[in-house]
Amino acid sequence: MNYSNSQFTGVSALFKIDVKLFMLVILVVITGLATLFSVSGGDYNLIIKQLIRITIGMIAMILLAQIHPDNFRLFSPFLYIFGIILLILTIFFGVGKSADRWLDFYILRFQPSELMKIFVPLMIASFYSDKALPPKLNNLFIAVVIIIVPAILIAKQPDLGTAVLITSSGIIAIFLSGIKLTHIFLGTGLVIGAIPLLWSFMYEYQKSRILSFFSPNQDTLGTGYHLAQSKISLGSGGLFGKGYMNGTQSQLDFLPENHTDFIFSAFGEEFGFIGVLLLITLYVLVTLRGMSISIKATDNFSRILSGTLILTIFLYVLVNIGMVVGILPIVGAPLPFMSYGGTSMLTVFAALGIIMSIKSHQRLMRK
Amino acid sequence: MVSKHRNEIIRKKQRFEEKTGWEDINDPALDRASHKLRALFAVAIVFLVSLFYLNHIYEIQITDHQLYTLKAEDNRIRMRPIEPIRGNIFDRNGIILAESYDTFDIIAKKENILSKDEFIINASKVFNLNKNQQEQINIQFENKKLKEITLKKNTTLEEFTKLSVDQYLLPEMELVINSNRRYIYPKAMSHLLGYTGKLSQSDFDSVVDVKDGMTHVGKIGIERFYQNLLSGSPGYEKLETNANNEIIRVLENRPALKGQDIYLTIDAKLQNYSYDLLKDKEGTIIVMNPHNGDILSFISHPGYDNNLFANGISSKDYKKLLNDKSKPLFNRLLSGQYPPGSTIKPFFGIVALEEGVIDKTNVFACTGAYKLENYKRPFKCWKKDGHMDVNLSSAVASSCDVFFYRLAETSGIDLMHDKLKKFGFGEKTFIDLYGEKKGLLPSREWKNQSKQAPWYPGETLNVGIGQGYFLVTPLQLASATSMLASGGDSVTPHLFLKSSDNNKEQTYNYNDNKTSINIDIDSLHIVNEAMWRVIYDNNVGTASHIKKIEGIEFAGKTGTAQVYNLDKGKTGAKSLQDHALFISFAPFESPEIIVSVIIDNGGSGSGVAAPIARDIINFYFKNSKTKLSKK
Secondary structure: OOOOHHHOOHHHHHHOOOHHHHHHHHHHHHHHHHHHHHHOOOOHHHHHHHHHHHHHHHHHHHHHHHOOHHHHHHHHHHHHHHHHHHHHHHHHHOEOOOOOOEEEOOOOEEOHHHHHHHHHHHHHHHHHHOOOOOOOHHHHHHHHHHHHHHHHHHHOOOOHHHHHHHHHHHHHHHHHOOOOHHHHHHHHHHHHHHHHHHHHHOOHHHHHHHHHHHOOOOOOOOOOHHHHHHHHHHHHHOOOOOOOOOOHHHHOOOOOOOOOOOHHHHHHHHHHHHHHHHHHHHHHHHHHHHHHHHHHOOOHHHHHHHHHHHHHHHHHHHHHHHHHHOOOOOOOOOOOOOOOOHHHHHHHHHHHHHHHHHHHOOOOOOO | OHHHHHHHHHHHHHHHHHHHOHHHOOOHHHHHHHHHHHHHHHHHHHHHHHHHHHHHHHHHHHHOHHHHHHHHHHHHEEEEEEOOOOOOEEOOOOOEEEEEEEEEEEEEEHHHOOOHHHHHHHHHHHHOOOHHHHHHHHHHHHOOOOOEEEEEEEEOHHHHHHHHHHOOOOOOEEEEEEEEEEEOOOOOOHHHHOEEEEOOHHHOOOOOOOOOOOOEEEEEHHHHHOHHHHOOEOEEEEEEEOOOOOEEEEEEEEOOEOOOEEEEOOOHHHHHHHHHHOOOOOEEEEEEOOOOOEEEEEEEEOOOOHHHHHOOOOHHHHHHHHHOOOOOOOOHHHHOOEOOHHHHHHHHHHHHHHOOOOOOOOOEEEOOEEOOOOOOOOEEOOOOOOOEEEOHHHHHHHOOHHHHHHHHHHHOHHHHHHHHHHHOOOOOOOOOOOOOOOOEOOOHHHHHHHHOOOOOHHHHHHHHOOOOOOEEOHHHHHHHHHHHHOOOEEEOOEOEEEEEOOOOEEEOOHHHOEEEOOOOHHHHHHHHHHHHHHHHOOOOOOOOOOOOEOOEOOEEEEEEEOOOOOOHHHOOOHHHOOEEEEEEEEOOOOOOEEEEEEEOOOOOHHHHHHHHHHHHHHHHHHHOOOOOOOO
């Protein structure tokens, strides 16, 4: 196996990271830190905590970048089964405020559902890596089972948002694996048919969240309050924003969750539409860079995996922004690289690490 | 270890691949191309969705920018009204009658309370509430009319500061400053001053100039009539608050403008003295300057404790006042309507002289009754045996009814109605209070309209002695009396003396207050002298038995008005007793004041009302420091 050394020089060669992708992500991370600093009213403790998480995320990214993609492929079934076991454990031993999403191992406390965000695409990519593409119908069926099992377990916690996101990332993986058009139509039909069934299985608060999405103005202080305040924050920002540290909505706490799920609205309030345009452009550039790595990857596993991971990250961006601007229901999803919180930061950096591993371990063509 | 395991897996895979056959193995070039196509398709979708998102955000941030800016301002900015201090009310000598003072209440607005149960639990912790008090708060929640929960009334700033330590438990709680009203002489001044109360819906379409931030307005009395002078102008604080409704800073502050102080024409000492004279009686007293209309005493007895109303009266107290048989809430002075009885005689006498119905020398014989054609029963004089020969002067002094029956028959109702009108009977005096009644000066036309019946000659006779349909308000009677005392000047009775702001003073406009009623001076002298004889002519004067005042001579006229009641069966009950009336002015030579007294169902005017008027005149000239200008 040969590495084309010309692409890797200096630090990037040493750590096997993709400098372009990394620099773009760092820009987003800095934007996030600056916004956090503003909404917390200049709380250095908060920034230091977030910096520690970012550092841990980056270390995870660099470590994962060192591992050869073949290892991900070989270990993927074990990782997937490990994740499923943890999810089952969560159902019995899980802790949490409103839903039992967390597993507490005394020294380590985390959400197993977060692991599945990576393990599911990994499993699908690995499953399809040695199958003839486009996949046959029976292989497609197996892939659907691979996705559905963890999705149901997570929805049971109950964490509908993550369940939908994981299902979506699985669907992206299947799409990238080369699914036939007829199968796409078939799948779409199935999903639409499943909606009423899904509705009947939902909890009341999940239903009310979705209902409030369709009529947010009916109860400004109830479930629609978050969205109403989020739109007020963005809208009052205007073209140029109110200026750094000057957002009244976020500074005076009218915008709820302003350093976690609604950080985008806080950013939009202070930096205006110009800021929003630049930020979304950054996310698109991150995605483009990831897709470029995916296209240039040398085997199906690498292609499917890197493509799925970067598109999934972009999907998370879409879900978060869509939710705070009122395009999607409020499901409680963080904004990748910006929202305050450890788990999400670790997950997206880990995904980035795998993409970089694929980029840095490119093989020469076999033929 | 790991690599050995890995190799094993690879071997297994190879065996698997051998079994599945080559047709299932991919063509790398084809896969690559297919993947590229799909990746580019995904990128296209990334672009499209991004554009869709940006378009949506553009609408929020640019198209609807104004709307959301307003909403954001609405979120953070609170206008807190500052209630102005209501002006105080003084008597003519600067004695304070009504004053404003601040109290502090701790309240919580219902709109800020998210969970009722949690609120009650936390409030119990902060205020150490017992079960009963918790239930009280619950009741306040149930009452949909209440917009806020009162946690503690009449607290102090110090106490609130102490409680603020627990504000984190009860972020909804806030301190409100209430401007309260205190009446120094609650009962004696109640019908005069009235009271203030919470602004209600009915105040909006009224004379009250309702301004934002007003919570209390005058409801009745002087408080109502001069509401717009007394109230001042509310100010406001423009506050920036956060989502927890905590104040971050004050953006703007416009202080409230204090209301103006008002000085009344009332002499507080005389007022209190007069009020106490009535003791357990029901009735009215007016003391007034006949030259300029200044009212020195304004008594409707019994009064009520207007402090009860100012502090928000309980329904129990209110019911008690409503059910009180002595009707303490009824302002007799403005709204009571009484037959004038014999007090009408001086006025009728003047009219008869002026119109040439008689002259001062005409003498009639009173035999104790007067016979009218077509009437079986004769019209009786109060004196059974008759007054023998009487002229106008002695008829007034002795209050001979027969003389005035005859006068009435000769004059006729039309002349009586038209000429008595100039003394203000049947018309409002337009005193500076609301709720004044008009009384009733009967006429042919009036009877035709209201009773659909013709006027009978016997009714004319009754009007001639102030009975029948004839009704006056105590205020009208006092006003008419002042025309006798002033030599024919009609002045509008009033209570307003002056108002004072910080720098400017506004005095009552006396120039517009006086009109002449063109009275014939000779006739007036005859009648006034007759009124002097009422007190001082021991032969005929109906009130000549009363104790005189040393150094001051006064004139007056007694009246004993019969009360007609449908309920004839209960004769002897207090409500059927005659009203006692007495009108007077003093000193006789150059009158300074008029005193008018009416005692409801009090008996005779000479026995009950006249001594009260005498005591008031005595008190006035002994104690009143201000001598009034005669103008």
